Amino acid sequence: MSELSERVLRGDHRAIARMISYSEDGDPRAAEEMKLLHPHAGNAYVIGVTGVMGAGKSTLICELAREFRSRGKKVGVVAVDPTSPFTGGALLGDRIRMNELVSDPDIFIRSMGTRGMLGGIASAVFDAVEILDASGKDIVIVETVGVGQAEVDVIKVADTTMVVLVPGLGDSIQTIKAGIMEIADIFVVNKADRPGIERAVAEIESLLDLVQVPGQRRIPIIQTVARDRKGVPELVNEVEKHLSHLKGTDIFEKRRRVRYEAELVEIIRKKLMNLIFDETVFREKVDTLLDRIQERKLDPYSAADEILSNVLK
Amino acid sequence: MSELSERVLRGDHRAIARMISYSEDGDPRAAEEMKLLHPHAGNAYVIGVTGVMGAGKSTLICELAREFRSRGKKVGVVAVDPTSPFTGGALLGDRIRMNELVSDPDIFIRSMGTRGMLGGIASAVFDAVEILDASGKDIVIVETVGVGQAEVDVIKVADTTMVVLVPGLGDSIQTIKAGIMEIADIFVVNKADRPGIERAVAEIESLLDLVQVPGQRRIPIIQTVARDRKGVPELVNEVEKHLSHLKGTDIFEKRRRVRYEAELVEIIRKKLMNLIFDETVFREKVDTLLDRIQERKLDPYSAADEILSNVLK
Numbered sequence: 001m002s003e004l005s006e007r008v009l010r011g012d013h014r015a016i017a018r019m020i021s022y023s024e025d026g027d028p029r030a031a032e033e034m035k036l037l038h039p040h041a042g043n044a045y046v047i048g049v050t051g052v053m054g055a056g057k058s059t060l061i062c063e064l065a066r067e068f069r070s071r072g073k074k075v076g077v078v079a080v081d082p083t084s085p086f087t088g089g090a091l092l093g094d095r096i097r098m099n100e101l102v103s104d105p106d107i108f109i110r111s112m113g114t115r116g117m118l119g120g121i122a123s124a125v126f127d128a129v130e131i132l133d134a135s136g137k138d139i140v141i142v143e144t145v146g147v148g149q150a151e152v153d154v155i156k157v158a159d160t161t162m163v164v165l166v167p168g169l170g171d172s173i174q175t176i177k178a179g180i181m182e183i184a185d186i187f188v189v190n191k192a193d194r195p196g197i198e199r200a201v202a203e204i205e206s207l208l209d210l211v212q213v214p215g216q217r218r219i220p221i222i223q224t225v226a227r228d229r230k231g232v233p234e235l236v237n238e239v240e241k242h243l244s245h246l247k248g249t250d251i252f253e254k255r256r257r258v259r260y261e262a263e264l265v266e267i268i269r270k271k272l273m274n275l276i277f278d279e280t281v282f283r284e285k286v287d288t289l290l291d292r293i294q295e296r297k298l299d300p301y302s303a304a305d306e307i308l309s310n311v312l313k
Numbered sequence: 314m315s316e317l318s319e320r321v322l323r324g325d326h327r328a329i330a331r332m333i334s335y336s337e338d339g340d341p342r343a344a345e346e347m348k349l350l351h352p353h354a355g356n357a358y359v360i361g362v363t364g365v366m367g368a369g370k371s372t373l374i375c376e377l378a379r380e381f382r383s384r385g386k387k388v389g390v391v392a393v394d395p396t397s398p399f400t401g402g403a404l405l406g407d408r409i410r411m412n413e414l415v416s417d418p419d420i421f422i423r424s425m426g427t428r429g430m431l432g433g434i435a436s437a438v439f440d441a442v443e444i445l446d447a448s449g450k451d452i453v454i455v456e457t458v459g460v461g462q463a464e465v466d467v468i469k470v471a472d473t474t475m476v477v478l479v480p481g482l483g484d485s486i487q488t489i490k491a492g493i494m495e496i497a498d499i500f501v502v503n504k505a506d507r508p509g510i511e512r513a514v515a516e517i518e519s520l521l522d523l524v525q526v527p528g529q530r531r532i533p534i535i536q537t538v539a540r541d542r543k544g545v546p547e548l549v550n551e552v553e554k555h556l557s558h559l560k561g562t563d564i565f566e567k568r569r570r571v572r573y574e575a576e577l578v579e580i581i582r583k584k585l586m587n588l589i590f591d592e593t594v595f596r597e598k599v600d601t602l603l604d605r606i607q608e609r610k611l612d613p614y615s616a617a618d619e620i621l622s623n624v625l626k
Contacts, residue, residue: 031614038612126613253607260606260613264599265590267617272585273578275625286577293573294566299351300439300573301344304580312588313626 005036011074011136013108020110023127026270034127037134042256044076044133044140047239048158050183055164056190060226061141065107066100067229067236068139076132079111079143080125108132123266126259129157155183156262159255160242162235164188165204167196184219185242188235192223217245276307285310318349324387324449326421333423336440339583347440350447355569357389357446357453360552361471363496368477369503373539374454378420379413380542380549381452389445392424392456393438421445436579439572442470468496469575472568473555475548477501478517480509497532498555501548505536530558589620598623 007015019037022030047064049057058079065075101107112124125142132140142157155161163184189200204221212218220238224231246252276282289306292298320328332350335343360377362370371392378388414420425437438455445453455470468474476497502513517534525531533551537544559565589595602619605611 035612035614038606038614039609042609257603257607260603261590261599263613264603264606264616264620265586267613268589268620269582269586271617271621273582276581277574277578286574290570290573290577293351293577294570296352296355299348300576300580301348301351303577304584307577307581308584311626312624 001036002033005033008033008037008131008135009040011106013105016108016131016135017110019131020112020124020128023131024112024124026274030127034130037130041130041133044129044137045243046129046133046157046159046259047139047141048144048155048161048183049141049164050144050155050161051164051188055166056226057143057164060164060188060190060224060232061143062101063224063226063229063232064141064236065109065139067232069104069106071236073138074106074136075108076129076135076137076140077107077109077143078125078128078132078140079109108135108137123263123270126157126263126266157259159246159252160185160239162186162188162239164190165200166191167194167200186235186238187219187221188224189221190224190226192231193225193228197223272311276311282307282310314349315346318346321346321350321444321448322353326418329421329444329448330423332444333425333437333441336444337425337437339587343440347443350443354443354446357442357450358556359442359446359453359455359470359472359572361455361457361468361474361496362477363457363468363474364477364501368479369539370456370477373477373501373503373537373545374456375414376537376539376542376545377454377549378422378452380545382417382419384549386451387419387449388421389442389448389450389453390420390422390456391438391441391445391453392422421448421450436576436583439470439576439579470572472559472565473498473552475499475501475552477503478513479504480507480513499548499551500532500534501537502534503537503539505544506538506541510536585624589624595620595623 001009004015004019008019019030019033021027022033049061049064051057061077061079065077068075102109110128112128129140129142142155144155161183163186165187167189187204189197189204201221201223208219208221222231222235222238224235226232246255277286285307289298289303293300293303314322317328317332321332332343332346334340335346362374362377364370374390374392378390381388415422423441425441442453442455455468457468474496476499478500480502500517502510502517514534514536521532521534535544535548535551537548539545559568590599598620602611602616606613606616
């Protein structure tokens, strides 16, 4: 056990932050430390929170964290959302809310970027969840925007996924149709004091009617006004009910397996891409092939075959 | 030259559609056909259109296509946006607009999904652009949502990238700050007849002031009301000005190289992931390792090393 890993296991926030940075930066120490932490993780319950911009996800997450704390749980938050208030653009109300949380030694909040040529944010997110898990957090909340491939992949870490909507946002229902429906375990209609709440709930209910399989769990719709903490205890109760539901079947273990497979895919992808596009020996080869592609003397598919024949057994 | 490739080169829309489907489905014929098409591509000008949901991107793209047609250009559109009206959720006005376009034999519109465990939408997008290019389209427009890794990667295909904003949408400026600024060649403020237009333009101008390098091209801000076709000819003029600007330097060729490198990355990633996670011989190995990860007897990083030692030279 390294000194850093030991400090993470004791729940030291500075050690947790440094470990997550190693992982984000692709520092070689990350892999070594993660190997040490893995046997100590697997106990945290992971909640994914996704939904369109403007749905109030960050406020909701602050209030969720507070509610879990009041029930004696330690909480970690990972925000994977370039437009999240956690990332910097917080409104005053959110900032006050967040500062209150940050001063609590049993809450850790971290936001992560989503950019970079060779992708690779996802493996850092998986690592961050595992680091917080190993550090003794009982609940880890992962926030994503909920559109696009990267976000859908990231949500694979979650045991329970909430999709957050708001009344009157025309895009909400469209977004559901576009595939987010399949990943929702709980629908949250936030800002439920706004006009149009009945219609929004009715629209979701009729979508749920369409996909409902008789005898199967129906996805609940919880109304919240996160700003005023309304509906948040009920939402946490619903998360706990979902957990019991999962534990009563083999779904829980199946979901965890999906998470580990997604994590493995990411680690392998990152390693291979670093090897091919960053290591000098291959980089020169790639540059020569790119010249020929640009001159239209070679196509990218043949170039890929040529590179792989140099790399693979 | 295959029969299908020949039909694509003649601009046959049914052949184009089938070829794009091969690519989307990961059909092995895709690679073979793409090799045949590559020497015939490279002439189309590629325009990326990105921006938040609700900015009216699809309406704007319809009007851009119409304007390019009136200037004698053939147009292809690739929408990579799960919430795009092109994907199904069109409002009545958009649908009328699109039907008019679809009946034009020199306009081809295709929407593409963004989901799937092993990623891989991006390589299909690159292929779709190259197919439309080889088929004789002069302009290829690629629409993305503009948040998240996958979308940022996709925009790498573009010669000119437009970022579409609307007045009064609080998130717009936040989104710019979050990194979209760096990829914008032209800012479009759509729905410019709405209140708050002056403020929106002023906000973008002051952001531009901050990053302006003296003597360098300043990113223009074009106001449009796409619904009424207002500002669209001016926007197309601005695209043509940007093209001359690129052609006057080495930026044009540099950007094309970034595109081919991104395409190469995607093809290699997809091939490697299919090899490791789909081929039976490796799949069994992966399943055994996942069992051990789940039992916490093995960590994902060590598992990745073990798989790679079986695959790499």
